Amino acid sequence: MSDNANYVELRGINKHYGSFQASKDINIQIPKGRLVALLGPSGSGKTTILRMIAGLEHPDSGEILIDGKVVNNIPGSERGIGFVFQSYALFRYMTVYDNIAFGLRVKKTPENEIKERVAELLKLINCEGLEKRYPSQLSGGQRQRVAFARALAPNPQILLLDEPFAAIDAKVRLELRTWLREMITQIGITSIFVTHDQDEAIEVADDIIVTNQGRVEQAGTPQELYANPATPFVVQFIGNSIPVKNYDQFQYFARGGPDTVAILRPEFISIFKKGESVQFSRSAEEGVVEDIIFRGSNLEIRVRLHDNLISAIRSINDPFVEVGEVVDVFIYRLFVVDGDRVTMEYNQSLKRESVVI
């Protein structure tokens, strides 16, 4: 019965809220044990998908399958899921202990087993000694971990998390991301989390499902999405993308159709001080530095090349460039978007050189 490749599956799901269509023909397969991100801008329908899997919303049409069984008519509480809410939804009038024990008490677990399980989970989330506190007496990070423990207490098969890091300040968020990833990997539970933050999705998830306007745009590993974006939306949404209209101005790039647009990413571009690079000295073009943004571990250099302002990254160990300086710019490749099609184009000088060699 169990098919590990499609542990959680959505088939042809549609969902309306009044006249607004939140889900349009959603088809998703999630393998057992994977950590999957539903990534998209707000209003793209990602939370609706999560809530439908949890049984908190019901699709107008289509099937939801868990472990090979259609669960459309099974209440959320019998689907074997744990849910972590965006604002955690911890029970304010219960202590940490009672919060974690709630699901077990509902299931009439003997009190001594509950005690063991809660202690075990408190240890797992590093919150030992906090069992008598109320949620309001915890820090944001602690609340999130307690919510995580509460969801895990009844041993669910699937863990669903709605924007799990949204309510936490930036510094703690980074720690928690790593922590959550390690936790989930350690437990080995199939997990789906919703996020609008691509960095978060790329860093935490094994697989990413990109949603936009109620549709699934593309699903794949972060590397796949990065290297082979399937739709114009994914190209723009993943990575730091700079659209360029007249990319035929750049040397060694031929223009496609009249409506084509190129998408550049900083990592596709190298900037050299005059004479710094021998390899690209002939094929590079000249640009003027307009702005330098210190990013902590590196520098973002904004360069005017022909009419386009493009960005590139330089290491803080590289020779320093200044605003107004004329530099050599070399573009390795770019994405060309033509209607719904996305193709990768390489700098033709690279091909020529490889032919020569």
Place this chain on the structure above:
Amino acid sequence: MELRKNSGPLKWVLIILVVIFLAVFLLLPLFYIVITALRDGIGGYIASITDPYAIKAALLTIRATIWAVVVNTIFGIAAAWCLTKFAFKGKKVISTFIDLPVTVSPIIAGLIYVLTFGRQSFLYPILDGWGIQIIFAVPGIVLATIFVTFPFISRELIPVLTAQGTDEEEAAALMGAGTFTIFRKVTLPHIKWALLYGIVLCTARAMGEFGAVSVLSGHLRGKTNTLPLYIELLYQGYDFTGAFAASSILVILAIIVLALRVWLERRGNKEAEIHY
């Protein structure tokens, strides 16, 4: 902060204004009630408040109040729950209708019931056949009291329930808790103080209700006279001592309610500090 620092005279003017206002409109009449009630000495006062009709009126008032509080607590929780936790058509209409008794004059409320259950109503023969009398009887008084007080509890609960959202209930439901468990463990602790506060307000209003009850009661001494009606009766009969003595019962009840209210507010705030 600037305003507070530089406006010493304004502060005092306002304080004096408020004190004078309260003295004229509140303390003076209260004081006068006490003076008049005790005009014939403590003996007269005690005789007035232990008059069998006075006791019957007080008991009827308490009876009507208890009915109103019980019915409105159930109705108030149900109304607040359905208006805040579910989405449905006509929600705004229901919400507006709940407020109606606040804006409608109590006399009109009384007349509505006279028309609905009185002799000219098509319901009258049916009810009469069952031997139920509503108008000019205790059920009418209870109905009128319920009508004028029914917004109080739901209006206290709705803001609290709205602020809480539905996340906690959803979380509990996803863990398999039933509706009653969710209400008892998640919702009730949350609305507890607001509910008690609403009950106190409802009690205060129910005890003092005059207009609607006056229309429906028929003023049968010892049978359908509530305390406020009894007071009016005595007053109209020039028995000022009796009227003011009976009033003092209502005043004492009002002060108890006020004290309860202050205490509830304090408890509620203290608990809110822990849980938010």
